[in-house]
Amino acid sequence: MSANRVPARLEHVGIVVEDLGVAKAFFTELGLELQGEMTVEGRVVDLITGLAGVRSDVAMMRTPDGHGCLELIRYQTPVGPAGDSAAPANTPGLRHILFEVADLDDVVERLRKHGAELVGEVAQYEDNYRLCYLRGPAGIIVELAEKVG
Structure with a gap:
């Protein structure tokens, strides 16, 4: 690695869910800890996501060792397309x-x-x-x- 390059550090993985409460309970049972919750919206959020009129609820869940974090996201608006909740493990994308x-x-x-x-x-x-x-x-x-x- 060249001296000018800073190694990347994984901060979190974002997961869009339909029911934030169910997702929080599931990952809490797995041992993750709720670090905070917020609702995000506005021009910057629209620019980052490439969507218009975003309003979403976010819960940040941290692993007990403090090194990993999941960002659980429920979009209030705009409504997204239905995903395939039964997609097999070999479907392209984050599986x-x-x-x-x-x-x-x-x-x-x-x-x-x-x-x-x-x-x-x-x-x-x-x-x-x-x-x-x-x-x-x-x-x-x-x-x-x-x-x-």
């Missing part, structure tokens, strides 16, 4: 986010109470991890990884 957990089975059961469903099955990868994909709010695929061995 999943991964969280390492201490007890995968416990987390799966707790998230099921918030509407999560397994996409496939829980499987072990070599002698390293137990893994699974869960579909959560707005069809978000969350991968869970439990270190084994």
Whole structure:
């Protein structure tokens, strides 16, 4: 890397949801902490998003280690097109986010109470991890990884 280039730092991942309350409850159950909520609108928001008349509710959820953050967004206006909440894992675009957990089975059961469903099955990868994909709010695929061995 050249001396003139500053390495990028991932600040957050934005996820558009239909029900902000359901999404907050789901990610709180996963261990994220609500850092703040706000409603955003105005010319700058319109310019950034390339949309006109934006008004959206935002909840910032931080991981317990303080290094990761999700921006959960519910657009009040303009109404967006319907997404495919059942899009398979191989659909182009951002498909999943991964969280390492201490007890995968416990987390799966707790998230099921918030509407999560397994996409496939829980499987072990070599002698390293137990893994699974869960579909959560707005069809978000969350991968869970439990270190084994």
